[in-house]
Amino acid sequence: MAHGITEKDTMMSVREVPWHGLGKVLEKEPAGIDEAIKVAGLDWDVVQEPIYIPGTPILSNEGVETSYVEVPGALANVRQDTRDVLGVVTKHYTVIQNREAFDFLDSLIGSDMHFETAGSLFAGKRVWVLARLPEWIEVGGDDVAQYVFITNSHDGKAAVIAAVTPIRIVCNNTLTWALNTLKRSVTIRHKGEDMAAKLYEARKVLDLTIDYNAQFKLLGDKLAQEKLTTAKFEKIVNTLVPIDEDTMGKKSITMATNARGKMIDFWNGKGDDGDTRGNAPGTKWTAVNALAEYSDWGRKLTSRGNQVARSFEDNALKQQALELVVAA
Numbered sequence: 001m002a003h004g005i006t007e008k009d010t011m012m013s014v015r016e017v018p019w020h021g022l023g024k025v026l027e028k029e030p031a032g033i034d035e036a037i038k039v040a041g042l043d044w045d046v047v048q049e050p051i052y053i054p055g056t057p058i059l060s061n062e063g064v065e066t067s068y069v070e071v072p073g074a075l076a077n078v079r080q081d082t083r084d085v086l087g088v089v090t091k092h093y094t095v096i097q098n099r100e101a102f103d104f105l106d107s108l109i110g111s112d113m114h115f116e117t118a119g120s121l122f123a124g125k126r127v128w129v130l131a132r133l134p135e136w137i138e139v140g141g142d143d144v145a146q147y148v149f150i151t152n153s154h155d156g157k158a159a160v161i162a163a164v165t166p167i168r169i170v171c172n173n174t175l176t177w178a179l180n181t182l183k184r185s186v187t188i189r190h191k192g193e194d195m196a197a198k199l200y201e202a203r204k205v206l207d208l209t210i211d212y213n214a215q216f217k218l219l220g221d222k223l224a225q226e227k228l229t230t231a232k233f234e235k236i237v238n239t240l241v242p243i244d245e246d247t248m249g250k251k252s253i254t255m256a257t258n259a260r261g262k263m264i265d266f267w268n269g270k271g272d273d274g275d276t277r278g279n280a281p282g283t284k285w286t287a288v289n290a291l292a293e294y295s296d297w298g299r300k301l302t303s304r305g306n307q308v309a310r311s312f313e314d315n316a317l318k319q320q321a322l323e324l325v326v327a328a
Contacts, residue, residue: 041119087153126151140278
């Protein structure tokens with residue numbers, strides 16, 4: 001369980017985008033949301049059931065019998081096909097089924113939707129789907145695909161999150177920046193009765209976030225025209241990964257030094273996947289992509305499953321890197 005992917009988890013990916021080697025690799029993308037959910041093994045529901053605990057023992061002619069008392073206000077989210085308990089929630093929690101969470105992509109993108117990957121983690125506690133929009137954009141001379149990413153949880157610990165996510169194809173970087181005040185994601189809480197209305201409102205908000213890509217392109221093209229020296233890049237790296245020999249232990253210093261080296265390797269086109277600098281080397285565009293590539297792929301992983309969460313949900317390092325590069 002600690003590694004994220006269990007024997008009860010399933011997932012699919014079309015060809016090798018964006019996580020090669022993760023799950024069932026398909027040669028042809030699913031024809032629609034129904035096929036995507038089925039191929040990814042997400043065609044199961046979650047039901048809520050009461051929780052019982054042992055009560056006061058009852059004496060009878062046959063001996064001591066155990067009685068059970070229902071826990072008031074608590075429910076178990078149970079995966080219907082495996083009977084796994086995915087989470088314990090309050091009576092105010094509303095289950096959003098996999099099909100329901102992913103369905104509004106049909107209204108947003110329609111027949112032009114291209115499913116790239118979908119699956120589950122932690123025996124179904126977390127599920128996700130990634131769909132590519134039909135339009136590609138060129139940023140800094142590099143091809144960037146536009147995606148909508150949706151994640152849902154059944155353990156009571158996270159909401160449904162839908163976000164517009166650009167991915168730079170040369171190295172599969174997810175470039176999820178917070179650009180000014182432009183909204184690129186929506187959050188749907190598992191509370192309230194009218195989930196259909198909430199999902200409808202989310203569709204309207206997310207439709208507006210498609211404009212995120214236009215602003216993303218403007219910034220990316222601007223960064224691709226601004227030169228950056230290796231010395232300045234190394235200064236940014238040192239700020240992102242500080243080393244204080246007076247307070248840090250030997251192991252921490254070694255880890256930080258290795259992290260700095262990885263970032264510089266990506267900047268120099270010497271990463272694990274070769275030269276991924278693209279068509280604007282030696283620029284701020286190269287810098288932010290090198291740091292994003294380190295964030296997605298360069299840090300030590302505890303599992304391939306954790307790659308999913310890291311690429312789309314752990315964006316603090318990318319945002320800090322962007323701000324430092326822009327200011328350099």
